[in-house]
Amino acid sequence: MQKDNQNFFERVYEIARQIPEGRVTSYGAIARALGAGRSARMVGWAMNAAHNLEDVPAHRVVNRNGVLTGKHHFDGTNLMQQLLENEGIQVVDNQIVDFKKYFWEPDVSVQ
């Protein structure tokens, strides 16, 4: 039995790694996949630690509005946008174009 707290981060990373290339998801979606539902904030916190890991594409995780809320946390100012554009996702004014089209829902069955 590992500690749940560490398991929580692990799960966030696990789902984040499951994000396909050229797709994006929201903190709330991940939170729901974890069963937390309204603890989307924790996902953000996990992402804060996740940004230190290369295995976790935090740049593919945005808020419900499809806005790059955490772009400021990246190494550069527009690094997050650059990464998304590199994936083929159009980003205008820190907002993803056709967000719902690129939106990818975490597969709860794959936990």
Added chain:
DNA sequence: AAGGTGACCGGCC
């Protein structure tokens, strides 16, 4: 040990 914070979300006024 306790308090404050936070890359959010949803509802309400």
Added chain:
DNA sequence: TGGCCGGCCACCT
């Protein structure tokens, strides 16, 4: 139409 508030739970000082 926009802004404000509460809720949620774990991490940090």
